[in-house]
Every structure is written in C-alpha cells, then in structure tokens.
Amino acid sequence: xxxxxxxxxxxxxLHIGGLRTALFSYLWARKNGGKxxxxxxxxxKARNSQEAAEAxxxxxxxxxxxxxxxxxxxxxxxxxxxxxxxxxxxxxxAYKCYMSKEELDALREEQIANKERAKYDGxxxxxxxxxxxxxxxxxxxxxxxxxxxxxxxxxxxxxxFRAEDILDDFVIARxxxxxxxxxxxxxxxxxxxxxxxxxxDDHLSxxxxxxxxxxxxxxxxxxxxxxxxxHNSEGKKLSKRDGATDVMAYKEMGYTPQALLNFLxxxxxxxxxxxxxxxxxxxxxxxxxNINRSxxxxxxxxxxxxxxxxxxxxxxxxxxxxxxPYGLLLTSHDKKEILLDALKERAKTLKEMASLxxxxxxxxxxxxxxxxxxxxxxxxxxxxxxxKEKVAxxxxxxxxxxxxxxxxxxxxxxxxxxxKIGQPLRVALLGKMSGxxxxxxxxxxxxxxxxxxxxxxxxxxxx
RNA sequence: GGCCCCGUCGUCUAGCGGUCAGGAUCCCAGGUUUUCAUCCUGGUUACAGGAGUUCGAUUCUCCUCGGGGUCACCA
Numbered sequence: 001x002x003x004x005x006x007x008x009x010x011x012x013x014l015h016i017g018g019l020r021t022a023l024f025s026y027l028w029a030r031k032n033g034g035k036x037x038x039x040x041x042x043x044x045k046a047r048n049s050q051e052a053a054e055a056x057x058x059x060x061x062x063x064x065x066x067x068x069x070x071x072x073x074x075x076x077x078x079x080x081x082x083x084x085x086x087x088x089x090x091x092x093x094a095y096k097c098y099m100s101k102e103e104l105d106a107l108r109e110e111q112i113a114n115k116e117r118a119k120y121d122g123x124x125x126x127x128x129x130x131x132x133x134x135x136x137x138x139x140x141x142x143x144x145x146x147x148x149x150x151x152x153x154x155x156x157x158x159x160x161f162r163a164e165d166i167l168d169d170f171v172i173a174r175x176x177x178x179x180x181x182x183x184x185x186x187x188x189x190x191x192x193x194x195x196x197x198x199x200x201d202d203h204l205s206x207x208x209x210x211x212x213x214x215x216x217x218x219x220x221x222x223x224x225x226x227x228x229x230x231h232n233s234e235g236k237k238l239s240k241r242d243g244a245t246d247v248m249a250y251k252e253m254g255y256t257p258q259a260l261l262n263f264l265x266x267x268x269x270x271x272x273x274x275x276x277x278x279x280x281x282x283x284x285x286x287x288x289x290n291i292n293r294s295x296x297x298x299x300x301x302x303x304x305x306x307x308x309x310x311x312x313x314x315x316x317x318x319x320x321x322x323x324x325p326y327g328l329l330l331t332s333h334d335k336k337e338i339l340l341d342a343l344k345e346r347a348k349t350l351k352e353m354a355s356l357x358x359x360x361x362x363x364x365x366x367x368x369x370x371x372x373x374x375x376x377x378x379x380x381x382x383x384x385x386x387x388k389e390k391v392a393x394x395x396x397x398x399x400x401x402x403x404x405x406x407x408x409x410x411x412x413x414x415x416x417x418x419x420k421i422g423q424p425l426r427v428a429l430l431g432k433m434s435g436x437x438x439x440x441x442x443x444x445x446x447x448x449x450x451x452x453x454x455x456x457x458x459x460x461x462x463x
Numbered sequence: 464g465g466c467c468c469c470g471u472c473g474u475c476u477a478g479c480g481g482u483c484a485g486g487a488u489c490c491c492a493g494g495u496u497u498u499c500a501u502c503c504u505g506g507u508u509a510c511a512g513g514a515g516u517u518c519g520a521u522u523c524u525c526c527u528c529g530g531g532g533u534c535a536c537c538a
Contacts, residue, residue, distance in 0.1 A: 007538095008538095009537085009538045010538095041538060042538090043537090043538075101536075104535095104536085108535095112464090115464080115465095116465095117464095117465055117466085117534085118465095118534080118535095119534095138536055156467090156468065156469095159467070159468080160467095161466075161467075162466085165465070165466050165467095166465085166466055166467085166533090166534075170535090171535080171536050173536085174536040175536060176536085178536085180535090180536070180537090180538090181537070181538050182538095185538090200532095201467095201468065201469095201531095201532070202531095202532055202533070203532095203533095204467065204468070204532075204533080205466075205467060205468090205532070205533040205534070206533080206534095206538095226468085228468085228469075228531090228532095229531070229532075231530090231531075233474095235530060235531070236530095236531075237531075237532075263475095266475065266476080266487090267475070267476095268475090268476095269476095270475085270476055270477070272477065272486085273476085273477065273485075273486045273487075274486095274487095275475090275476095275486080275487055275488090292475095292476075293468080293469065293470095294468090294469050294470065294531095295468090295469065295470095295530085295531065295532090296474085296475065296476090297473095297474065297475085298474095299473090299474045299475075299488090299489090301474065301475090301488055301489055302474075302475060302487075302488050302489085304488090305487085305488060305489090306488095308501090312501080344501095345500065345501045345502085346499080346500045346501070347500090371498095407497090411497095417497075418497045419497040419498085420497085421497075422497030422498070423497065423498070425497090426497075426498065426499095432498095432499095433498055433499075434498055434499035434500075435498075435499065435500090436499085436500080437496085437497095437498095438497080438498095
C-alpha cells in the first residue's frame with residue numbers, strides 16, 4: 001500500500017508551492033489506491049494551527065482534493081515523542097548534553113574563526129560525571145561520525161553525503177523537553193505508515209539526519225522524492241513577497257480548480273507532449289519518476305491559457321454554477337445559453353466573465369467618445385432608424401439569427417456594407433467598439449431593450 | 464565559506480549516442496470576424512563554456528562558469 005502525506009507548517013494558508021507537492025502526493029496515492037494523509041507540523045506550539053489546518057482543508061475542498069483519515073497535529077503528540085526519546089536514551093543511542101547556550105555559541109565562533117565547520121564537538125557523548133548545576137540539558141542523538149549516508153531519491157538519484165561533512169550529534173529534544181523537527185518527522189512518517197515522501201528539495205539536506213533517526217530506531221526508511229523548487233522571476237525560492245502565493249487568491253481572481261491543477265501538475269512534471277489533463281487522467285498518468293530534476297520559474301501565462309481553455313470547454317450549466325461565487329446568478333436566466341455561448345470564448349477568468357456579462361445586461365451609461373466619432377457618419381441615424389423600425393415591426397424575436405436577418409434586410413435595402421450598421425449599433429448597444437456578436441447581444445437583452453438603447457444614443461448623438 | 468542539487472527556445476517541457484533538436488505558451492505576420500476576442504495557417508527563438516570517451520555527443524566522464532538549496536535548542 002502506498003501511503004503519502006502532506007505536512008505543512010501552519011502559516012495560515014495553502015501556498016502554491018505546497019499545493020504542488022500536495023497534488024503530487026495526492027495523485028500518487030490515488031493512482032495506487034493508497035492513502036494521502038495530512039499532518040500539521042506545529043512543534044513550535046503555534047497558536048493558530050487549527051485555523052491553518054482549516055484553511056488548507058478549505059483550499060483542498062475547492063480544488064477537489066481530499067485527504068484520508070484524521071489530521072495529525074504534531075503539537076498534540078508530545079507523549080508519543082517522549083516514548084521514543086526515552087527509548088533512545090535507554091539504549092544509549094542518545095544522551096543528555098549539558099552544554100549551555102553560551103558555551104555552544106563560543107564553540108561555534110571559535111570554529112568559524114579557525115575556518116572549520118561549525119559543529120557540536122561531542123563533549124557529553126560519553127559523559128558519566130556529575131552534571132553541572134543550573135543547566136537544563138538538551139537531548140542529542142548519537143550520529144555516525146564517519147562513513148556515508150546515501151539518500152535514495154526517486155527524482156535526484158542516489159545522493160551521497162559524508163557523515164563527517166554534514167553530521168554531528170544533533171539535538172532531538174530541547175532543554176524544555178520539546179522535540180525538534182528532524183526527529184518528529186521521522187517518527188511521524190513511520191507511525192503514520194508513510195511509504196513515499198514527496199516534498200520540496202529544500203528538504204534534501206535534512207534527509208540524512210532523518211535517516212539517522214530512522215536507523216537508530218530500527219524503522220524502515222521510506223522512499224523519497226525531492227521535487228525541485230518553484231522559483232520566482234528572479235530565480236529565487238518562491239515566497240509570500242512574490243504576489244499571489246495563497247491558493248485561494250486564485251479562486252478570487254477567477255481561476256478554475258481544473259486549470260490551476262492542470263497548470264501545477266505540468267510544472268516540473270510531464271507526460272510526453274500532453275498539456276491538457278483531466279483529473280482522471282492526472283490520477284491515471286501521474287508518476288513521480290517523471291518529475292523533472294531542475295527548478296522551474298513561476299510564470300502564469302500558461303495558467304491563463306489553461307483557464308480560458310477550460311472556460312471555453314465547460315458546459316453552460318456548470319459554468320453558470322461556477323459563476324455564482326462571482327456574483328452572477330444566471331441559472332434561471334432565460335437567455336442563459338446564448339449569453340454563455342457568446343461570452344465563454346472571450347473570458348480568461350470567471351471574474352472577467354462575470355464583468356463581461358454585466359457589460360451586456362446593463363445598458364451603457366456613457367459612450368466611448370472615439371467610438372462615437374468613428375461610427376457616426378452622415379446617414380448613421382437613418383440606418384439605425386431603419387433597423388429599429390424593422391425590430392419594432394416584428395412580433396416575436398428570440399434567436400440571434402432573427403436579429404441577423406433584420407440587420408441583413410437593412411443592409412440590403414439601403415445598399416450599404418455591414419460595417420455601416422454594425423459599428424454604430426455596437427456603440428448604441430454596448431457603448432464601445434468591441435464586444436461579442438451583435439445578434440447575440442440583441443437576443444440576450446431582447447427586443448424592447450434593443451429599441452431603447454438605439455433611441456438613447458440617437459437622442460444624444462444626432463448624426 | 465562547507466556540503467548538496469541543478470543548467471535544452473523568454474517561460475513550461477520532450478529527448479534518454481546518430482533527430483531538419485519535437486510540443487505547448489508567449490510574441491510576430493496572414494486568414495476568418497461589422498469590431499474585439501476565439502479559431503485556423505505560418506514564422507522568430509534553445510542544447511552555458513571547455514576538455515575528454517566514441518566512427519559519432521544535447522545525451523556518458525571531468526573541469527570551469529552560472530543559478531539555487533541547506534548548514535539552529537525554526538519548520
């Protein structure tokens with residue numbers, strides 16, 4: 001059974017980079033019929049980890065991702081960690097270190113002055129004397145001081161670290177008794193049954209320490225996949241300063257979950273030349289062995305393209321539902337189909353779509369001056385009047401093609417080009433020179449409103 | 464600075480010893496459209512550099528350069 005996990009620290013929202021590793025972990029678990037677990041890494045007793053967890057679950061829900069089982073909070077597991085600390089102590093694999101903070105700092109400074117690597121010197125490793133007064137000890141684990149630690153990584157390959165380069169007897173419990181990150185990660189991943197750890201490659205350097213913990217406790221080391229970072233345009237690790245890193249901000253901006261997920265799954269991962277992936281296809285085709293080895297730069301051009309692609313290809317009824325959070329209640333609008341058909345190919349985001357709808361439904365309060373100047377020539381009023389009368393003379397008008405015929409009639413009758421009626425009519429109906437097909441616009445707003453808008457502009461602009 | 468990772472079009476990527484180095488996006492041009500958008504067609508742009516290995520390297524090895532990550536009683 002494949003068990004993966006997502007283990008964020010509580011920052012209060014779901015980060016775009018975190019979402020990508022979460023997505024990879026989720027997909028890999030689902031593909032294998034396994035489990036995808038959620039754990040909040042709040043060992044520093046963060047006050048709002050509950051809120052943070054809720055924010056993550058909320059974002060997951062928006063995106064259609066679901067974790068399995070209960071959320072694990074590290075802050076509530078001190079008793080569990082204490083058991084393993086005691087066990088290592090009893091087995092002589094860890095020990096109390098009475099070195100004070102000041103002593104440690106002094107040692108570090110001296111080492112740096114001598115151009116040596118700053119590391120704990122192991123002075124309490126085999127200490128059996130009387131401990132100094134007034135110092136609450138930390139617990140250090142006995143790490144191998146020589147030899148190699150190799151991380152067998154599914155993305156990077158075998159990464160070899162020399163113990164003497166990177167290890168020392170690192171702290172697993174602080175002087176107040178609380179356990180440290182590299183210790184609890186290993187414990188939790190083991191206890192939760194995690195078999196494959198997919199996480200950012202900023203954790204690669206920590207992994208040897210975690211392997212030391214696994215091995216000291218006799219746990220089997222999981223399979224690791226360290227996925228490259230997402231960089232900003234400066235080539236640095238993506239952070240809050242880089243604008244929209246909160247996943248829910250994408251909802252507000254009008255991106256669909258499908259587009260965001262599709263965008264993220266293709267950032268650092270590929271399946272040949274395929275660009276478009278449905279959720280089912282992602283679950284079917286994702287494999288961490290195809291994760292790219294190099295970092296990628298965060299650039300949303302492709303996200304925009306994907307978003308408009310999905311808006312274009314979605315059914316009108318679901319589109320209408322998705323528009324509701326943006327203040328558009330269309331589900332019962334009688335011209336819903338014409339409206340959405342006319343607009344879905346024009347909007348990059350749902351938010352934009354909503355405002356495009358309003359531009360049609362709400363009559364223009366003012367007219368773009370340049371557009372008026374360009375569209376209104378000598379006989380424009382005659383043309384518009386001709387058309388208006390044809391509209392008024394008709395009984396029932398419903399379809400865009402009905403209006404199109406009337407426009408055609410005016411054009412034929414007056415012996416003019418289509419542009420002669422199209423331009424001024426467009427300004428009359430929408431107040432500007434661009435927009436969807438006029439026949440659709442008129443079908444949406446209806447006969448009376450069409451006449452009204454033509455009369456309005458004629459009142460203001462006698463050509 | 465030590466250690467580790469990475470280096471193909473501007474961007475996302477395919478490639479896994481022999482390819483006109485492919486796709487997508489962006490951008491540009493043309494077509495379609497009463498307009499704009501969509502859509503269609505076409506186009507510009509890449510193997511960081513240098514040594515090897517080999518009949519032959521984008522692909523394998525080494526070096527240089529460049530970028531990133533990490534080195535806590537943070538996670």
